[in-house]
Structures are given as structure tokens and as C-alpha cells.
Amino acid sequence: MDTNTYKNIVTVIRKHKGLSKDCMSILTEIFPNIKSDTLYSIVSLEYQKRMKMNHIKSQTNINKYWDLYQQAVKNRQSPGIILKIAEQFDICPCLIAKLILQKYFEDLNLIEQINNYLRDTSLIPDAELSYEVFLCTVYDNLYSPLSETMKHSLGQEYEIKLHNEVRKLNLAFRDEEQLRKYGYDKTPDVKLDVPVAIDGFVINWIESKALFGDEEVHREYTRNQYLSYWNRFGPGLVIYWFGFPKSILQTDDKRFIIKDHLPTDMVHINYTG
Structure with a gap:
């Protein structure tokens, strides 16, 4: 690939804040002649770099994410709460979902099973949280079990x-x-x-x-x-x-x-x- 074209693609990705799925939609419109597999691969690589930096911060903000989630549920916000938190903090949805599940199961000594709950969200006892995590696995095209x-x-x-x-x-x-x-x-x-x-x-x-x-x-x-x-x-x-x-x-x-x-x-x- 021409170096300038590659740099232009990376610039668009790095300027985009939010879900990688939305970033892909933008890229396919701007670069219609580039194969979608190529664009997806570049998005994936760039988001991995971003997540390495942001995930360190997210570990220290776990209580903040949990409080935001609980407050949104209390206020009866429409489904997609965790997706909105992920978009707000520029973290992939499944990574935020893992942190919220970690907090939810903190007192139940089930932290080691979080990946299993992510793979099968119907196992999560809380129906609202189960649906919220399910939405994350649908909208996250980089870190969901399906994408892996x-x-x-x-x-x-x-x-x-x-x-x-x-x-x-x-x-x-x-x-x-x-x-x-x-x-x-x-x-x-x-x-x-x-x-x-x-x-x-x-x-x-x-x-x-x-x-x-x-x-x-x-x-x-x-x-x-x-x-x-x-x-x-x-x-x-x-x-x-x-x-x-x-x-x-x-x-x-x-x-x-x-x-x-x-x-x-x-x-x-x-x-x-």
C-alpha cells in the first residue's frame, strides 16, 4: 500500500473517538477502493495500541464505571448503557463489560469465570446486566468472543x-x-x-x-x-x-x-x- 494512503487511513482512525464499528463505517466511505479486510485489520491494530494505553487507566477507573452503570440503571436509562460508557471513555465495549462484571462478581468469588460469562451472557444472574453485556459482544468487533x-x-x-x-x-x-x-x-x-x-x-x-x-x-x-x-x-x-x-x-x-x-x-x- 502507498505510504501516504496508509498514513491517511491511520489519521482517520486516530482522530475517531468511540466504537471501532463506527470507525469502520467511516473508513469504508472515505476509502471505497480499499478492501474491507484491509481496513478492518488496520483498525484492529490501531485500536489494540490505543487499548494498551487506555486499559491501564481503565483498571484504576473500575469503580467509576461501576458507579456510572448503577446510576444509569437506577435512572432507568434505555439499553446500551455500557456501550455509551465505552464510547465516552474510548474503551472497547467488551473491555468495559469485563471490568463491570469483575465488580459485579467481586463478592461472589467468581472473577475467574468472567470470560465464561462473556461467552454466554445468559449465565449472568442479573437480567439487565446480562443484556447489557450481550450488546457489548454484538457491537464490539475487536474484543468480543465472536471476533476472537x-x-x-x-x-x-x-x-x-x-x-x-x-x-x-x-x-x-x-x-x-x-x-x-x-x-x-x-x-x-x-x-x-x-x-x-x-x-x-x-x-x-x-x-x-x-x-x-x-x-x-x-x-x-x-x-x-x-x-x-x-x-x-x-x-x-x-x-x-x-x-x-x-x-x-x-x-x-x-x-x-x-x-x-x-x-x-x-x-x-x-x-x-
């Missing part, structure tokens, strides 16, 4: 997509499960049995990421994963399926190349044993 399941499913979907595309190219390879049988703890999604060349760069492995690879994400994955792959298997290919800013590209990097798809114009290397 969807992220995991999306990652698996693109791993399967990679495997299928590699097979179509008639490339012999081993996947993570097969590599772990050989004792490797950190493994790429695909380890090629015979290297191939892409744009003159020889690759031995391919890693699939179903997200947008911003600079922070790329730096973290490089440190925690890619360098290990390079040390063990040599140079490889990293695919950020939802794009990346051009600023992360380093033309002189001999460890791996970065793409947003699997190139088909590969040069096969003859292997004689």
Missing part, C-alpha cells in the same frame, strides 16, 4: 489458501505439523523441499499472515518468528494477505522478501540430490 473466534478462523483460512496455491504450483513442501515431528518448535507455515526463486530471490519457506503488516507488527514478527526461520532454513517469503505499507520494504534485505500474495512466476531450481 473469527480472527482464529481467518488465520486458518489463509493458511489453507496458501497450501492450496502452493500445491497448484506443484511445489513439494512440509507444513507446520510435519515440521514439529522433526523437533522444530518455531516453524513457518510452509517449508519448501526444493527452493524456488521469486524476482531473483531464492526462498526456502513461506509464512502466511492474515493481517495488515504495519511497521510495529512487522518488527515484532521479525524478532519473534522470521529471524528464527531464517537462521534454521535460510531466506524465505512473508505474505501479508491484507497488505502492508511500502515503508517496511528493505531492498537490501537478504533474509526474506515481503508480498501481499503468492507470486506464480517462480523460477524452479533443478535439484539433483
